[in-house]
Amino acid sequence: MLFWILCLAVPLVVKAEFILTIFIFGFILGVLAISFNVIFGYAGQLSMFNAAAFGISAYATFLSMERLHVSFWGGLVIALVLVAILSVIIGAICFKFQLKAFYFALVTMAFAELARLVIMNWGSLTKGTLGILVLQKPTLGFGDMAIKIDSTLGWYYFSLAALFLSALVCRGIVKSWIGRAFEAIRLNEDLAQTLGIDIFRYKLLAFTIANLLAGVAGALFAFYTGYIEPSYLSTTQSLDVIAMVLIGGAGTVLGPVFGAFILTGLPHVIELSAEIRSIAFGTILILTILLLPRGVGGSLKMLTIPWWKRLRERRAAGRAA
């Protein structure tokens, strides 16, 4: 809650466009990190398809706007339907063959690479490696009431809202019976099955939800930066997301968002020459993973629990006395 209030208040204090821009990237990539957290942090499946869903949705949103003359929102819906269909097909193949851990990662990575190659070589549609310049901006509202989102402040609140909704969806899933099924599957698949959990269905569900959220992030990213290229779908992009979730803390709702902030913000904070900066950045990432195995979010959670408990115990003791 505190996090959201702080985020709402930041633009009141910070006027520098540069810093707000970092926040916007943090928010959009935060949505991507949340999406990977659903499939990896909760359902325990190492999907390498996140960047592909991110990129496919970016292309599909733009192309349906251009070719089918729909609005940003119409394009986004078409893109998400496409992502959902692909997720169900790819997920069904992987989970029917009971691919686990690295086998699952490898096969999803192959599908992601396949999608990237198709996009790279389908020049007439995607302009291949040249990439696409996106000049349109999303609008909110209808007709004369429509507000175009093109200012930094507009994008700040727009991406913050997207992040908030994603976090809400993630929290909703985690707290529901579905989240418990995910947890059981992550911890012990065989056992989950004998306890009556349909592991195929729940893994497919987790994979689809994760890819849909990644798709939302992809469309936002494309329309914010105004540029789409095949590297959106690259394995490096997937690895970045994994780093965000591991550093932020897998299996907590907001942890991955912290991870996204650290990965987008940190390179700008280190004011050193380019070469030394990469070394410093890498060192910080390695140290975080070594020293905080639960991630930044998870460690913060560990710190706050004893504090609350202590407070409650002290109150109880006071009442007794």
Added chain:
Amino acid sequence: MLFEAQGVTKRFGGLTAVSNLSFGIEKGEILGIFGPNGSGKTTLLSLISGMLPLTSGTFKWKGEEIVGQKPHRIAAMGIVKTFQNPQLFSELSAFENTAIAGHLTLKRRLGSRRLTGFFRIDRSIEVELAAQVDRVLKLCRLDAVRDQPASALSYGQEKMLGVAMGLMCEPELLLLDEPASGLGSEEIANLEAVLRDLRTRGVTLCIIDHKVGFLGRLSDQALALRNGQLIAIGKPDEVLNHPDVIEAYLGRRHA
């Protein structure tokens, strides 16, 4: 007849693990399945719970064929299996382990509210579920270790927790895979008391074990296997005194 197996056969390549086996389980009874190591006991339970496909034969649950169903469907019908080596969520406490096992029960209780309750589980259902977990833990005499992580439990407690998790699925037929193996005599006595308690509560049990004394005292019906074949079926003392059974356990000289 609650459960029936007819002509059940399972081959792994050239090895016949279970051969043309037929038996039935009546509601409310405890069926003990005896047999030395490698006689096909564990394979039989895996077949019933749908973890392995049958080569031939059929299983009937309340008169209906259930062959070819997936494990989670079979669990949802009321046939739940525990593992020989306790399979637990080791990071979670005994309470949390049992609560996760309540997935099916939770879904049943939520019923059509499942979709509307997507963003939160009704507090009253949450409370009911927690109460049920506590009842099950008490029944399994695990209430003292309720909040300890599963990794901190003794072997006997781990196995009991496996039973508790099975019970959370509200089974009609509970399949227990060597529940007494590796337990001390005190733990076995405890287990026996818990299992008798379950029978009085109407849970039908099918137990496989090679601890003859434990299983003989407990079962109402018994059957004995050797190399996947049925060698005797009937009352426990008759089965255990059957010359073929003695031979299977101790060799030809003693028969």
